[in-house]
Amino acid sequence: xxxxxxxxxxxxxxxxxxxxxxxxxxxxxxxxxxxxxxxxxxxxxxxxxxxxxxxxxxxxxxxxxxxxxxxxxxxxxxxxxxxxxxxxxxxxxxxxxxxxxxxxxxxxxxxxxxxxxxxxxxxxxxxxxxxxxxxxxxxxxxxxxxxxxxxxxxxxxxxxxxxxxxxxxxxxxxxxxxxxxxxxxxxxxxxxxxxxxxxxxxxxxxxxxxxxxxxxxxxxxxxxxxxxxxxxxxxxxxxxxxxxxxxxxxxxxxxxxxxxxxxxxxxxxxxxxxxxxxxxxxxxxxxxxxxx
Numbered sequence: 001x002x003x004x005x006x007x008x009x010x011x012x013x014x015x016x017x018x019x020x021x022x023x024x025x026x027x028x029x030x031x032x033x034x035x036x037x038x039x040x041x042x043x044x045x046x047x048x049x050x051x052x053x054x055x056x057x058x059x060x061x062x063x064x065x066x067x068x069x070x071x072x073x074x075x076x077x078x079x080x081x082x083x084x085x086x087x088x089x090x091x092x093x094x095x096x097x098x099x100x101x102x103x104x105x106x107x108x109x110x111x112x113x114x115x116x117x118x119x120x121x122x123x124x125x126x127x128x129x130x131x132x133x134x135x136x137x138x139x140x141x142x143x144x145x146x147x148x149x150x151x152x153x154x155x156x157x158x159x160x161x162x163x164x165x166x167x168x169x170x171x172x173x174x175x176x177x178x179x180x181x182x183x184x185x186x187x188x189x190x191x192x193x194x195x196x197x198x199x200x201x202x203x204x205x206x207x208x209x210x211x212x213x214x215x216x217x218x219x220x221x222x223x224x225x226x227x228x229x230x231x232x233x234x235x236x237x238x239x240x241x242x243x244x245x246x247x248x249x250x251x252x253x254x255x256x257x258x259x260x261x262x263x264x265x266x267x268x269x270x271x272x273x274x275x276x277x278x279x280x281x282x283x284x285x286x287x288x289x290x291x292x
Contacts (some may be wrong), residue, residue: 004028007054009039009087010061014155015101018192019058030054040078042086049090057087058195059100062131066105067254069127080130085137092143099195102207104151104183106132109258112182114215116264117149117207125255135207146198148191148210148268151261152221155188156289161218165225166290169238179219179245183261184211184279187286194272203271209263212279219245224280228287 004027010016011031020031030052038044039061062080063069069076084100091098105128107115123129138145154160162185168175194210216224223240230236248257265276 005052005054006030006056006058007049007052008058008060009037009083010059013060014153014158014160014188015191016058016060017157018155018188019060019195022192022196023058027056039083040075042082045083045086046090049087049094053094055096056199057091057096057098059084059087059098062101063127066125066127066257069130070125070254073126073130076126076130077133080127081133081137084134085141088138088141088143088145091145092141095144097144097146097199098138099146099148099199100134100138101191102135102147102149103128103131104149104261104263105258106135106149107258107260109256109260111260112262113260114262114264115209115260117209117267124258127255128258139207145205146195146203147207148195149207149263150186150191150210151183151263152185152211153188153191154185154286156286156292158188161185161221162225162283162286163290165222166229166234166236169226169229169236170234171237173237174242174244175222175238176244176246176250177219177222178248178251179217180247181257181259181261182215182217184213184215184263185221185283186211186279187282189286189289190277190282194268194276197272197274198268201272206267208268208271209265210268211263211265211276212282213265213276214279215262216279217245219243221283224283225287228284232287232291234287234291
């Protein structure tokens with residue numbers, strides 16, 4: 001890969017942290033903090049890009065507070081739509097490559113089939129709508145790009161479902177978790193490693209689904225977390241069978257959640273000439289990393 005000036009935005013987040021780690025040997029990796037670069041400022045971003053002149057931009061920055069996006073649509077739109085639009089326009093003018101991370105939330109979230117990249121998009125909440133506008137801006141910019149739509153991101157660090165469950169599982173003997181939302185929990189580490197392979201193999205510009213193989217509900221994911229944690233020697237007050245399944249209607253949130261977050265992986269697996277790992281194997285690896 002010819003890129004030797006690599007800009008990682010959102011470098012302190014789950015995906016950004018792993019990207020910095022994965023790409024650190026490939027060139028001059030810069031991951032400015034929020035203090036160093038205000039991503040809400042178009043001028044600040046423009047000045048930084050012109051000064052650093054990256055040949056590869058990895059945009060892991062996003063407004064990810066799904067419920068708060070309903071009441072903060074302007075901020076969500078800036079980070080999820082206008083920022084990737086700005087990055088892609090700059091990249092097109094300077095022959096840079098952009099990798100942008102998106103979400104299963106761009107799809108309607110109904111049915112049971114695994115979404116393919118060409119399926120109709122119809123987000124069910126403001127977060128999804130801003131992410132979709134960001135995707136469309138990148139796709140129409142004319143730059144070299146990869147968009148990775150992923151789902152249910154978690155890691156051994158930061159705030160995420162796995163770590164929340166482990167914390168609660170040490171204190172409580174029972175929990176209620178929704179069982180009518182289905183997807184594939186995706187470790188940030190896998191996202192970064194796949195991104196690295198895609199860049200090294202010069203995968204054709206386009207939009208791809210990036211997630212592990214298989215599917216599970218949040219309820220099933222919670223049970224699996226407790227199962228693998230117990231095997232790894234983590235002391236828990238709860239057992240997997242003490243997790244009670246409940247419908248989403250019993251756990252109302254300001255933003256509607258998609259019930260179907262299944263993603264078809266055929267296009268990415270074909271481009272990489274490999275089979276992505278199962279969500280179970282990735283969970284086991286992430287819990288092992290959590291213990292380090």
